[in-house]
Amino acid sequence: NLDAAVTVGRQDEVGQLAMAFNAMTAKLKSNTVLRQRFLAGIAHELRTPLTILKANLEGISDGVITPDVEQMSSLTEEVDRLTKLVGELRDLSLLEAGQLQPEFALLDLTQLLRQIVGKIKLLASEKRISLRIETDDRVSVIWADGDMVNQMVYNLVLNAIKYTPDGGQITIAATTKNGMIEIAVTDTGIGIAVEDVEHVFDYFYRVDPARTKASGGTGLGLALVKQMALAHGGQVKVKSKIDKGSTFTVLLPADLHQKRTVSP
Numbered sequence: 001n002l003d004a005a006v007t008v009g010r011q012d013e014v015g016q017l018a019m020a021f022n023a024m025t026a027k028l029k030s031n032t033v034l035r036q037r038f039l040a041g042i043a044h045e046l047r048t049p050l051t052i053l054k055a056n057l058e059g060i061s062d063g064v065i066t067p068d069v070e071q072m073s074s075l076t077e078e079v080d081r082l083t084k085l086v087g088e089l090r091d092l093s094l095l096e097a098g099q100l101q102p103e104f105a106l107l108d109l110t111q112l113l114r115q116i117v118g119k120i121k122l123l124a125s126e127k128r129i130s131l132r133i134e135t136d137d138r139v140s141v142i143w144a145d146g147d148m149v150n151q152m153v154y155n156l157v158l159n160a161i162k163y164t165p166d167g168g169q170i171t172i173a174a175t176t177k178n179g180m181i182e183i184a185v186t187d188t189g190i191g192i193a194v195e196d197v198e199h200v201f202d203y204f205y206r207v208d209p210a211r212t213k214a215s216g217g218t219g220l221g222l223a224l225v226k227q228m229a230l231a232h233g234g235q236v237k238v239k240s241k242i243d244k245g246s247t248f249t250v251l252l253p254a255d256l257h258q259k260r261t262v263s264p
């Protein structure tokens, strides 16, 4: 019974035990709610592309729809969307279970950021968005999983482009502060309201579902960024102001090379 709670009437060990019990029950309850929401989210995300695919396949087999190139490519897009969703869910569950561990290696962060900008600049230029990199000399080489850092920054920059109107600006900055490497992606975009900002790293959370679905997002991008940062022993932060823009920051421990373990 997750509604169980013990009255705390004493300050001694029994009282502390009662408080610990109540805290654990509350946590279990919130985990159950999260789990239910997560499953409902998956079901919802799977249903839309499946419904579209089924309707089109039925139309084709009934002869109501004659498939042309455009139609086939839009169906392929739905399949791609499903594939992406399943891949992201798999990575998230492995990360959460601790079964997908970062493969630490020396990584030239400045070079990686340049590669990302290289890949994404065409997309940005379509919206006349300027992309800038600001790196601190001290962070050029870090000890981290290159694929994960690449995916984290890529997801953040893609979001920044998605949620920034034409003519905006995006800055990717890397610095070290308090023993952490900070990679911050700042945009001059639409921003996020105070009541939404604490939820953006949740699975399937979208501030404006219609808008973000149309842009092909799965609603898992930021959840992945968070889990990958946690897997590195780091964390994520966000600061945002509506109509002004957002800064998403990934923090990674800067002394990771000292924690290197030698395999037997």
Ligand code: ADP
Pocket (backbone or CB within 6 Å): 159, 160, 163, 187, 189, 190, 191, 192, 200, 205, 206, 207, 208, 212, 213, 216, 217, 218, 219, 220, 221, 222, 223, 246
């Ligand atoms: P999605 O696939 O929907 O983009 P994400 O997990 O990447 O999923 O992001 C979750 C939600 O956070 C988005 O739907 C959007 O509402 C909000 N969001 C993410 N990045 C930004 C940003 N740079 N500016 C404004 N809103 C953002």
